[in-house]
Amino acid sequence: MSLPTKKISNPQSWAWNLAVLMSFIFLVYLPAQEVFITKEQSGGYVELLSLLPSGVFYTLLVTLLGSASAIIVGLLVGLGKLSDNPLIRIPVSFYIEVLRGIPLLVLLFYIYYALGEFIHMPALVAAVAGFGFSYGAYMADVFRAGIEAIPKEQGEAARSLGMNEKQAMFQIILPQALRTIIPAIGNQTLGMLKDTSLVSVLAISDILRVGNEYATKHFNYFETYTYVALTYLLLTLLLSRGVQNLENRFRPA
Amino acid sequence: MSLPTKKISNPQSWAWNLAVLMSFIFLVYLPAQEVFITKEQSGGYVELLSLLPSGVFYTLLVTLLGSASAIIVGLLVGLGKLSDNPLIRIPVSFYIEVLRGIPLLVLLFYIYYALGEFIHMPALVAAVAGFGFSYGAYMADVFRAGIEAIPKEQGEAARSLGMNEKQAMFQIILPQALRTIIPAIGNQTLGMLKDTSLVSVLAISDILRVGNEYATKHFNYFETYTYVALTYLLLTLLLSRGVQNLENRFRPA
Amino acid sequence: MVKLDSISKSFGGKPVVENVSLEVEAGERFTLLGRSGCGKTTLLRLIAGFETPDSGTISIAGQDVGSLPVEQRPVGMIFQNYALFPHMTIYDNIAVGPRIRKHSESEIAKRIDELLEITHLEALRDVYPGQISGGEAQRVALARAVINRPKILLLDEPLSALDLSLRQHLREELVEMQRALDITFLFVTHDQEEAMGLATRMGIMDNGCLQQVGTPPELYEKPQTAFIAEFLGEVNRLTGKVEQRSGNQITVSLASAGTFQCVSDLPGPENQNVTCYVRPEKLFFDTDRPQTEPVNVLQGTLLGIQFFGSHTRYQIELTDGQTLTLSIQHRKSRSLQYSIGDSVRVLFAVSDVFIPTKK
């Protein structure tokens, strides 16, 4: 099936421009207008603006580390899935089935609280591991599909020119597969950026967490979550432009 | 790009069978073995087994209602995206950009707590609305792509046989598009089943919530989250088989 | 039946159909031939109403159809892949038109049964399009289009998706059906053989312009432009200088390779460069039987021989470096035995050389 499943955004569209513009304007305007009104009526936007940068930092940190670990897991599992050896292929497929069947939030709880009984790890490590294992199972497919998308004649041509299987894989197949793999990794990372909001339940002070703490103290849910949503929106829109650039750069000529 | 993004499962594989078997065995075995050991060493599996059915009920209920509302939103937004009228197409595209840029968890908080200040709604309604709006933005693409995948000659042939545009859309294009749309909806629902775990933060007593409440009381995190994860695993695996059946049934001859 | 008057159409400033005027008579099989991208499909779509011309008028059976939407024009259309509706049976596919027009089911059934008989499709009445062959699909598409009694049937390369042997067969079938149903065809293709094999009359398009209209032999034997000469069938090109001319009798010099004669009312000065054409099947070897009409003789070297079963093609290089291709059908047992590198003499009738004069 060629239907798109979860493409985040279409950064070349009018709508993208509009959405970026609006989210940016609101993120600046809401605190700015507070400066000119009395503190009492304030929704706390100024304070939120001062609190959120550290949340953004953690959100991006988890995204970055999670993505890196997912790539490593994905490459290993993806190559395992392509292996001719059933002793590698079957456990690896099993891993993929299981990890895809468990909700990310449950996995995060599982790693941090359940496995935490045996292995001590900071919440950040648990979060990165959770994203690595879960997204790794999807990244595996990115690698597998990227490699399988290279026509098998490429490998065979390499063989007939004198390369052995390993040389053909690493000199001919993988370099070509990266053209599709890299943008796909970008897309996964974009999805992950949004899913990092789940780490707020692990007591990591990401954007959502900072917002939650602020809102439960000041009861200004509407203002807080509006601001939090706008922050996420701006981040995902900007990252989606980055991913689009990757896709354009790597689009087959 | 034709790389798969988030296909949940491959239900025709060995690995699927193995995973279903194992999760089922553990779900039965863990409580069963408790009956034969002393209560003190018990991990509480028997109790969990008695608690979880109501959690499963809520999880499935949210999935079902969320899916239904996402289909409605998706159909409307998808048709809007295909509209020739920019006054429809641009706001609809904007909607899609924005809804895809906001993490589901943030959206749920936003709807329940922030919008809750203006519109009163029970948590279940907020959850269903959240899934409807968020997944609706993805479903829109399912509908749009499903319709666009029908060769334009089909519509033109209908026109040249005497149909007007509307007749061509509803008698010729949409019936064919459903062949790809229905399995894709199934896939989205599968993703939603996992994402319903997020409603636990709205204090809806779904599987994860029931587990959380149990675990924070008895401090048997390992046992609880293991059992919760197995339950989700079995549900997603079984649903994925259902989706696969849909795909097989609707696969072009 | 269909009359186009100075039709033009551009997309985004790029002219795709330019000032095309054309008349197709009732009962004709008119073929439009042109390279990919020359605007053939656009022309059909203009007639069908899927596009609106920038200028010019289209009338069908005397009626200006400029303001009619697609579904009200009296045209049928056959698409390249036939565009049968996969979710309906053959019967329902054919019934789409009359049902939309609210004919009674019994009347529809009667007419469909008739059509199924003519098209030899009785057995496939309740089958889905996925289960039938390319040839059957073509016949269903025909039946579906003609049941609405269109004044003209537009066919957009309906054979190009099929493989060669099926294509030849269906081409004949198409001609047969056209005769049996007595409808007017406007057929579009980029395949010269197909165009000539099907057409009673044909037109050749290039870059959005209609270059020449006529019967296939007219176009093949008297092409008015170099484009047509080279596009329609294979041809040898000989470029030289006009050495001498008396009336329409011209002598062309190929420098070291000698001279040859041809007949043409080519304008312009003597000594001008000129490109002459002669078809490979009009060339003979010296050893062939003598001609009864005036012939040219050129000397060359045999460069290549390709055997194709029913005929053999010879490549001959002249002393000035130009090459000629000579094609001989094996009507007699093959006796001619040159081999590569041999020096050969090539003969061709003076009347078989032509020079297209239009630009």
Next chain:
Amino acid sequence: MVKLDSISKSFGGKPVVENVSLEVEAGERFTLLGRSGCGKTTLLRLIAGFETPDSGTISIAGQDVGSLPVEQRPVGMIFQNYALFPHMTIYDNIAVGPRIRKHSESEIAKRIDELLEITHLEALRDVYPGQISGGEAQRVALARAVINRPKILLLDEPLSALDLSLRQHLREELVEMQRALDITFLFVTHDQEEAMGLATRMGIMDNGCLQQVGTPPELYEKPQTAFIAEFLGEVNRLTGKVEQRSGNQITVSLASAGTFQCVSDLPGPENQNVTCYVRPEKLFFDTDRPQTEPVNVLQGTLLGIQFFGSHTRYQIELTDGQTLTLSIQHRKSRSLQYSIGDSVRVLFAVSDVFIPTKK
């Protein structure tokens, strides 16, 4: 150069190559022709080493290669889409083989420059495969394969992805390159014209079996099986009863449509049913010039005329319902003027009728 001895291969119990023995000599352009799915590619892959035969041996230049992995076999391979490496320049593509073999860069550069000259690719040295034409890609693939000095070059339908006009051109180029580089070709195709046009010798495969091997004229004119007769070029089929036979002279009766003679050492009883073949280009109309050899005459009705520029094809129906196709190349100005429905007499030489005898 390459010798296959009783090679068989099946996939999942389904035999794909059955007991094929074949020898290709040095310098030949050997073509394997067969319908899609007949096992041609599999045969090439067996020689290249991508598949292992179930039984039989393959030797190249006298050496049994059964135990050699792909990369050590002295074969080059050209794939249908050429399989150039898109992430490397033309130069680097060609350099892959020698680099893997650890030749020095200066030596590699020297050989590549030579090859680029032979293949007229000097200008494309540092260009990527995405930016070159189909014809250039073919030459790069050739250069890349031959730089390793393979004993034999295997070509798997390298022309089938191209369009017709380019295909004809590249076919000639391929022959030229083969001569210039002096390598042995084993070429696989499903296109009869291509096979005959390219081959010095060819073999015809059907259902995994090699049916006949010979030069193109041998196969075209003396096909040993009905399959080859019908597959290689166009042919008319006449089915009748053996009425009389004296020596190898046979008289065949077509019931109401009369009788004709042919020469064959067909075994079996008199009165048996027999299918005879005669090529369309061997048929004449009554009005054509008289033959000097014994001819058959059959009476029929003209059903259809198709003009194809260089030749015209006529469909004639005999009185027993069988149809014949007659093809005439327009070597003289067209003078023959029958029209559809006319009664015509069709002539063909006794020696032009053949009966394939092998099953």
Next chain:
Amino acid sequence: DSSPSGKTYLVATDATLVPMSFMSVGNDIIGFEPDFMRAIAKEAGINIRMINVEWAGLFGGLITEKFDMVISSVTVLEERKERMAFSEPYLKSGLALVVRKNEEDINSFEDVQKNKKLVGAQIGTTAYFLLERDADVRKKGYQMYGHAVADLINGEIDAVLGESTGTLFYKNQNKPLFNKIKMVGEIMTDEHYAIVFRKGDNDLLTQINSALQKVLADGTAARLHRKWDLGQAAQIPK
């Protein structure tokens, strides 16, 4: 709109605080506070239904009329009084520090501050506010109190500041797990727990307040205190 007989009032609680309010095996909300609330309702002659709400949503939900009252160990605070109304307190409790059993370095909150220890608490609670007040304290917020204790046991944090009754209850459960933790120092604060109302819902407030007084006075409260083993740290007001 306070027709006592017909209307059913919704009372929200975060049912993750053992033993004050939590989910039973039969998936009912049980604990000291549900029992106490039901006793008051009976006394006041009104219908109530307990609902389980995530802590973070308790006050927002009340203000936006998703429910009518909150009873969930909510401490009376001046900031909260600005937005909501409180009943008379029904319990005086306090925050206490919990550490791992083998922890030697922490004996009071001062030790935590001095040694830069990492302390956990449930967000939105007075415990977390207390940690926030001192910028030098290294703190970590949790969605649920139990998760903080789990993290303490797993070794990720050094102490948990929280409602003292819960910790005592856990200890009395006598599970091997709880032998790993201990309470140190004194009860640090006086926290007065009260039922929360929307501002302006005065009729209901008055009605509940008088019933509450009766339930406190007639010994029902003390009985429930014993039943749920709240310990000395939590005292029924005189």
